[in-house]
Amino acid sequence: MTTSNKSLTILKPLNRVLAATTIAVGIASIGALGASLLHTNQANAELVSVIAPQTPSFADVVEAVSPAVVSVRVEAKLQPASDHGNFSFDRRFGEGGNRYREFFRDRGQEFGFNRPNRRNDRRNKRPRRRFGMSQGSGFFVSGDGYIVTNNHVIENGAKFTIVMSDGTEMEASLVGADARTDLAVLKVEKADKEYTFVEFAAKPSRVGDWVVAVGNPFGLGGTVTAGIISANGRDIARRQYDDFIQIDAAVNKGNSGGPTFNLSGQVIGVNTAIFSPSGGNVGIAFAIPAKTASVIVDDLIDDGHVVRGWLGVRIQPVSKDIADSVGLEKARGAIVTDPQPDSPAEKAGIRSGDIITAVDGKSVKGPKQLAKLIGSFTPDSKVNLSIWRDGEAMELAVTLGKLAGPKTFAAASAPDLNALATLGLELETAPDGAGVVITNVEPGSDAARKGMKTGDIIASVNGEDVTRPQDVVKVVKEASDLGRKAALFQVKRGDSSTFIAVPITKG
Numbered sequence: 317m318t319t320s321n322k323s324l325t326i327l328k329p330l331n332r333v334l335a336a337t338t339i340a341v342g343i344a345s346i347g348a349l350g351a352s353l354l355h356t357n358q359a360n361a362e363l364v365s366v367i368a369p370q371t372p373s374f375a376d377v378v379e380a381v382s383p384a385v386v387s388v389r390v391e392a393k394l395q396p397a398s399d400h401g402n403f404s405f406d407r408r409f410g411e412g413g414n415r416y417r418e419f420f421r422d423r424g425q426e427f428g429f430n431r432p433n434r435r436n437d438r439r440n441k442r443p444r445r446r447f448g449m450s451q452g453s454g455f456f457v458s459g460d461g462y463i464v465t466n467n468h469v470i471e472n473g474a475k476f477t478i479v480m481s482d483g484t485e486m487e488a489s490l491v492g493a494d495a496r497t498d499l500a501v502l503k504v505e506k507a508d509k510e511y512t513f514v515e516f517a518a519k520p521s522r523v524g525d526w527v528v529a530v531g532n533p534f535g536l537g538g539t540v541t542a543g544i545i546s547a548n549g550r551d552i553a554r555r556q557y558d559d560f561i562q563i564d565a566a567v568n569k570g571n572s573g574g575p576t577f578n579l580s581g582q583v584i585g586v587n588t589a590i591f592s593p594s595g596g597n598v599g600i601a602f603a604i605p606a607k608t609a610s611v612i613v614d615d616l617i618d619d620g621h622v623v624r625g626w627l628g629v630r631i632q633p634v635s636k637d638i639a640d641s642v643g644l645e646k647a648r649g650a651i652v653t654d655p656q657p658d659s660p661a662e663k664a665g666i667r668s669g670d671i672i673t674a675v676d677g678k679s680v681k682g683p684k685q686l687a688k689l690i691g692s693f694t695p696d697s698k699v700n701l702s703i704w705r706d707g708e709a710m711e712l713a714v715t716l717g718k719l720a721g722p723k724t725f726a727a728a729s730a731p732d733l734n735a736l737a738t739l740g741l742e743l744e745t746a747p748d749g750a751g752v753v754i755t756n757v758e759p760g761s762d763a764a765r766k767g768m769k770t771g772d773i774i775a776s777v778n779g780e781d782v783t784r785p786q787d788v789v790k791v792v793k794e795a796s797d798l799g800r801k802a803a804l805f806q807v808k809r810g811d812s813s814t815f816i817a818v819p820i821t822k823g
Contacts, residue, residue: 374528374540374542374579377528377577377579377580377581378528378530378540380581381514381528381530381575381577381581382481382530382538382540383480383481383482383511383512384455384456384511384512384513384514384575385453385454385455385481385530385531385538385574385575386453386454386455386456386463386478386479386480386481387451387452387453387454387478387479387532387535387537387538388451388452388453388454388463388465388469388470388476388477388478388479388488388502388532388573389449389450389451389476389477389478389479390449390450390451390452390469390470390473390475390476390477391449391473391474391475391476391477392449392450392471392472392473392474450469450473451532451535451570452465452466452469452470452532452570452571452572452573452574453465453469453530453531453532453570453571453572453573453574453575453587454469454478454502454573454574455513455514455530455574455575455583456511456512456513456514457513457514457515457516457613458511458513458617459510459511459512459513460506460510460511461503461504461505461506461507461511462491462501462502462503462613462617463478463488463501463502463503463504464499464500464501464573464575464586464609464613465499465500465501465502465572465573465586466498466499466500466572466573466586466588467493467494467495467497467498467499467500468498468572468588469500469572469573470490470493470500470502471493471495473490475487476488476489476490476502478502478504479532479537481538486504486505487504488502488503488504489502489503489504490502490503491503491616491617491620492615492616492617492619492620492621492622493616494612494615494616494621494622495783496622496624496691497604497608497609497612497622498588498604499586499604499609499612499613499616500573500616501613501616501617514575514577514581514582514583515582515583516582516583516584516606516609516610516613517578517580517582517583517584517606518582518606520548520605520607521545521548521561521578521584521585521605521606522545522548523544523545523546523547523548524544524545525544525545525578525584526542526543526544526578526579527542527543527544527545527563527565527576527577527578527584527585528540528541528542528565528576528577528579529541529542529543529563529565529566529567529571529574529575529576529577529587529601530574530575530577531567531570531571531572531573531574531575531587532570532571532574533566533567533568533569533570533571534568534569534570535570536570541565541566541567542565543563543564543565543566543599544563544564544565545561545562545563545584546562546563546564546600547561547562548561548562548605550562550602551684552589552591552602559604559605559608559688560585560588560589560602560603560604560605561576561584561585561602561603561604561605562600562601562602563576563585563601563602563603564599564600564601565601566597566599566601567587567590567597567601568590568596568597569590571587571590571601572587572588572589573586573587573588574586574587575587576603582606583606583609584603584605584606585603585604585605585606585609586603586604586609587601587602587603588602588603588604589601589602590602623694623695623718623719624690624691624692624693624694624695624718624719625690625691625692625693625694625695625697625699625716625717625718625719626659626660626690626695626716626717626718626719627659627660627661627690627714627716627717628655628656628659628660628661628662628717629652629653629654629655629656629659629661629666629672630652630653630654630655630656630778630779630780631650631651631652631653631672631683631686631779632650632651632653632683632779632804633647633650633651633682633683634647634648634649634650634651634671634682635647638651642669642671642704642707643707644671644704648673648679648680648681648682649671649672649673649674649680649681649682649686649704650671650672650680650682650683650686651669651670651671651672652666652667652668652669652670652671652672653668653778653779653804654668654798655667655668659717660714660715660716660717661714663714663715664701664712664713664714664715665712666701666703666712666714667705669705670703670704670705671703671704671705672686672701672702672703673702673703673704673709674701674702675689675690675699675700675701675702676689676699676700677700677702683779690716691719693716694716695716695717695718695719696715696716696717697715697716698713698714698715698716699713699714699716700712700713700714701713701714739761739762739763739788739792739818739820740757740758740760740761740762740763740764741754741756741757741758741761741763741768741788742754742755742756742757743755743774743785743788744785745783745784745785746773746783750773750775750783751773751774751775751782751783751808752773752774752782752783752784752785752787752788753771753772753773753774754768754769754770754771754772754773754774755770756770757769757770762818762819763818766816766817766818767816768805768807768816768818769809771809772807772808772809773807773808773809774788774805774806774807774808775806775807775808775813776805776806777791777792777803777804777805777806778791778794778795778803778804779804791803792820795820796820800820801819801820802817802818802819802820803817803818803820804816804817805817805818
């Protein structure tokens with residue numbers, strides 16, 4: 317911590333002349349709260365002046381960047397109301413509401429939620445469109461109106477409204493979104509003069525650096541908080557490309573999509589998630605780093621979507637037992653459960669049981685890192701894979717294909733209910749888009765016997781991330797078509813994660 321020498325000067329008493337005395341004081345440049353007044357017990361002494369240290373402030377940074385930060389209001393078209401009475405479980409109980417669905421579905425009238433209501437009966441006979449409002453944050457990255465926010469902020473949105481720091485409201489259009497990194501770009505019409513915008517930081521941030529977060533927590537509008545970077549490279553098992561900056565600046569609901577700045581006013585991260593048992597700030601927040609966001613945002617502005625390389629393998633982590641069984645010195649890499657038919661991996665000769673340990677010389681620690689490395693290449697790129705096969709290391713050259721983006725539906729399509737029924741599961745998309753929630757498990761089903769429970773969140777099936785019930789159906793069907801007898805589900809329950817193999821029964 318640097319210090320600067322400033323002086324506190326006490327001048328002459330009233331009844332006699334004393335030599336001026338200067339006291340050198342070391343004052344910390346960061347964290348000082350200002351100098352206290354200097355007192356004396358001498359009745360005839362007078363305090364003439366005090367030279368106070370300069371109080372540190374983020375005001376200059378905030379004043380410069382605040383006009384570039386906006387609130388994002390999203391009007392989303394919702395699905396028709398549930399036919400289990402007039403009570404919304406998700407709204408009343410929040411993200412954990414599905415755990416109470418069975419209890420209240422059977423006891424609704426006892427608690428007054430499903431009382432007969434003739435007026436509502438008449439209303440429910442008519443199909444109704446329902447709309448909901450959600451709020452987040454965003455920021456301008458160009459003078460002509462491009463705005464960055466989170467994908468989960470704008471997902472399923474039918475109308476987007478931008479509220480600037482001076483209260484000006486404007487409608488925005490969706491340019492593009494990338495669910496895999498949770499980033500999206502909106503656009504407002506160009507004004508008479510350019511919008512104030514900010515840039516992504518080119519240099520990586522260091523743990524301990526000061527940061528300032530600006531956003532729209534709880535819909536309050538422009539709110540500023542400050543803290544430090546607590547960690548880099550965080551994987552919070554949220555999405556396939558997790559690589560978050562952890563900060564301790566206060567971030568709450570509504571800050572999603574907002575920027576975190578360094579003291580030069582550059583964006584070092586896009587706020588996207590918090591860790592909180594209570595739902596409020598506890599000093600652990602996560603931001604998408606600038607090095608990732610800048611590339612994705614450029615791609616979205618360019619043509620509305622992100623293009624990634626595709627290998628075409630289903631993979632899982634290498635446990636110590638697996639490493640020991642194949643003669644690998646330590647548990648590392650990603651083991652291939654099977655290459656997908658007609659994929660670049662299959663064409664290159666990759667087999668089930670191969671362990672991929674490196675991509676172009678970059679070590680692979682696990683499945684997520686392999687996905688990130690492959691996704692960082694463009695389609696048609698030629699890469700060298702380091703493979704461990706039959707107790708020996710070898711190299712394979714692969715020409716990558718193009719990773720298909722998420723399909724866009726004109727209207728929400730229902731999953732194959734028959735396929736879900738054969739699994740003994742009822743599913744719906746998790747509130748934050750991170751996985752699929754099990755809303756009901758059929759008693760006596762294979763899923764129930766294997767230990768799946770209502771409220772569990774399915775993160776992946778056979779190594780593929782899932783975010784909708786349709787994704788689960790698709791992967792299970794693919795496994796069934798390949799003659800597999802079971803599907804491997806990665807299930808999150810509270811703070812733990814486990815793998816459950818569920819037998820596949822053709823319906």
